[in-house]
Amino acid sequence: MVKPLKVYQVWKGNNIIWCGGRLIFGPDAKATLLSFALIATPVVVFCVFVAKHLIHIFPAYNAGYAILVVTVALTVHVNPGIVPRNSHPPVEEFSHDASAPHTLQFPRIKEFMVNGLPVRVKYCETCMLYRPPRCSHCSKCDNCVERFDHHCPWVGQCIGQRNYRYFFWFVASAAVLCFYVFSMCALYISLLMNKGHHSVVEAIKISPASVAVMAYCFICFWFVGGLTGFHSYLIANNKTTYENLKYKYSNQPNVFDLGCIHNCFEVLCTKRKPSRINLRAIVQEEHVASQPRFSRSSAPEDETPHRPRAKVEDDLEMGLDILKTVRRRSDELSDEEFGTGSNGATYHTTGCTPDSDNEIPVIRTMTESSSEARDLDISVGNAACPSSPEQK
Numbered sequence: 001m002v003k004p005l006k007v008y009q010v011w012k013g014n015n016i017i018w019c020g021g022r023l024i025f026g027p028d029a030k031a032t033l034l035s036f037a038l039i040a041t042p043v044v045v046f047c048v049f050v051a052k053h054l055i056h057i058f059p060a061y062n063a064g065y066a067i068l069v070v071t072v073a074l075t076v077h078v079n080p081g082i083v084p085r086n087s088h089p090p091v092e093e094f095s096h097d098a099s100a101p102h103t104l105q106f107p108r109i110k111e112f113m114v115n116g117l118p119v120r121v122k123y124c125e126t127c128m129l130y131r132p133p134r135c136s137h138c139s140k141c142d143n144c145v146e147r148f149d150h151h152c153p154w155v156g157q158c159i160g161q162r163n164y165r166y167f168f169w170f171v172a173s174a175a176v177l178c179f180y181v182f183s184m185c186a187l188y189i190s191l192l193m194n195k196g197h198h199s200v201v202e203a204i205k206i207s208p209a210s211v212a213v214m215a216y217c218f219i220c221f222w223f224v225g226g227l228t229g230f231h232s233y234l235i236a237n238n239k240t241t242y243e244n245l246k247y248k249y250s251n252q253p254n255v256f257d258l259g260c261i262h263n264c265f266e267v268l269c270t271k272r273k274p275s276r277i278n279l280r281a282i283v284q285e286e287h288v289a290s291q292p293r294f295s296r297s298s299a300p301e302d303e304t305p306h307r308p309r310a311k312v313e314d315d316l317e318m319g320l321d322i323l324k325t326v327r328r329r330s331d332e333l334s335d336e337e338f339g340t341g342s343n344g345a346t347y348h349t350t351g352c353t354p355d356s357d358n359e360i361p362v363i364r365t366m367t368e369s370s371s372e373a374r375d376l377d378i379s380v381g382n383a384a385c386p387s388s389p390e391q392k
Contacts, residue, residue, distance in 0.1 A: 021279030
């Protein structure tokens with residue numbers, strides 16, 4: 001018995017999936033190790049050379065480090081809000097084009113009403129769906145992500161609706177850690193100067209690690225501190241980094257802006273939405289009755305899969321009915337002969353022979369069924385030859 005496949009085994013995105021679909025990472029998840037090293041290295045130096053001399057003044061609290069580690073873990077492995085892709089385009093949105101009757105089209109942009117104002121959404125060619133409002137396709141992960149903010153290279157994961165708050169707390173806690181370590185190192189230098197009546201230079205010679213950690217934290221604080229301030233501004237205005245860089249609301253109102261307090265509550269305090277994907281679920285085989293085609297196939301019938309098109313069923317049935325009628329009447333007429341041309345067209349002729357000026361008019365019905373295009377060439381008689389009463 002063949003073991004059924006699970007969703008994570010046939011996943012089409014660029015994500016890295018571990019533990020049988022329990023953990024999902026971005027394609028550049030190894031960048032998390034670099035970020036962890038950049039955080040852990042100065043912390044270890046601080047604990048070894050500075051913190052042990054301050055324990056008698058300040059008790060050791062490990063809650064701050066735990067918060068930092070937890071926020072990093074949640075930011076990296078939590079599903080950011082991936083929208084599951086479709087297996088075929090939305091058939092209900094297709095419409096016929098009058099200029100090209102054999103093709104099907106559907107709108108690339110649709111409008112939804114959000115808080116009483118129209119919001120335009122685009123069709124994603126890769127995921128074959130209309131993206132929900134504020135959703136965008138990440139080129140790194142190759143997924144559509146709800147409330148897409150950005151793809152963070154430092155954690156190797158998309159930042160979206162379901163992990164944005166964890167990312168913000170991670171950045172904010174990193175800024176607090178830089179400020180805390182810098183302050184404690186400066187305090188230790190000050191204690192060395194007061195304890196032995198040393199100068200600044202002498203205190204630095206006693207604890208050079210303190211100065212090195214201070215310089216490192218000072219540089220990092222400008223980065224993570226500025227990032228914390230920037231995302232605080234985005235949260236207060238209910239914007240995303242992607243929307244801000246695109247100047248999306250420069251010439252139009254932000255329909256998602258509910259006010260500073262409500263915006264902060266919505267982003268940071270509301271219940272996290274459930275994931276729209278279940279990587280451990282069994283793959284369900286889809287039996288699609290009809291799928292639209294955009295172009296006419298030129299491949300032979302035996303080289304293309306059978307995918308019936310519902311849009312041309314009427315033409316096919318009509319052509320087959322005409323063909324059956326012709327065959328039935330041919331049995332009644334003893335002087336008719338049937339033949340098959342080299343191009344596969346079925347024809348019949350009356351007893352007279354047409355000349356160059358009396359050509360046989362042919363009705364051709366084009367029918368397409370998925371991967372095949374059939375020409376039903378049906379002769380309706382010679383216009384120049386007399387017809388029998390049965391034929392009339």
